[in-house]
Amino acid sequence: MRSGAEWENELMELGFIRHGQTRWNLEGRLQGSSDIELNDTGRAQASDAVQILGSARWDVIVSSPLSRARETAQIIADGLGLELGPAYDLLIERDYGEGEGVLETEAAQRWPGKIGGGIESLESVVDRGLRAIEQIASDYPGKNVAVVCHGTIIRYTLSHFAGYQLDTIRNGSVAILEYEIDGWELKLVNxxxxQPPVKTQ
Known part of the structure; x- marks a missing residue:
């Protein structure tokens, strides 16, 4: 892996796209690392993301290995005229342990704050997200890379750069992280x- 010092002068953008909707999304279930495929709405959302991404130049598209992310990435790659690139295990969604497939309302009662039940900690999720960014930047220095993965890992990893907690990441939405001399800066979300929260006195 290239060290940060080897690509720190490279200008690049990472476009994070949340996969399209699945049946479990529609039903309000925690799906995490479970491999649930897109539904028709999700495929349409992936196509819609092409319109947002089409305003910039993208060199490659990569994704999480889960099928909902890979299919979303393939739809976007086809729409942008790109070849689908590799999958990164680091981009897999938060592992919800015993909560996988459980309705979110029920999960909130059984594991308040999504703590316990074998649920992966947010610290672990963000650590994986940051390592994925480092790996992708090392693999594609100076390139603009579209990255299809999952709501929780996008939300909390990009919150690290924003300096505040981002709102829920919508299915099929695009977020842009840009690297310049001073480091990574969040340029687009949903x-x-x-929109940073308004400070009150």
């Missing part, structure tokens, strides 16, 4: 400019 298809819009990021």
């Amino acid at each position: 298809d819009q400019m990021p």
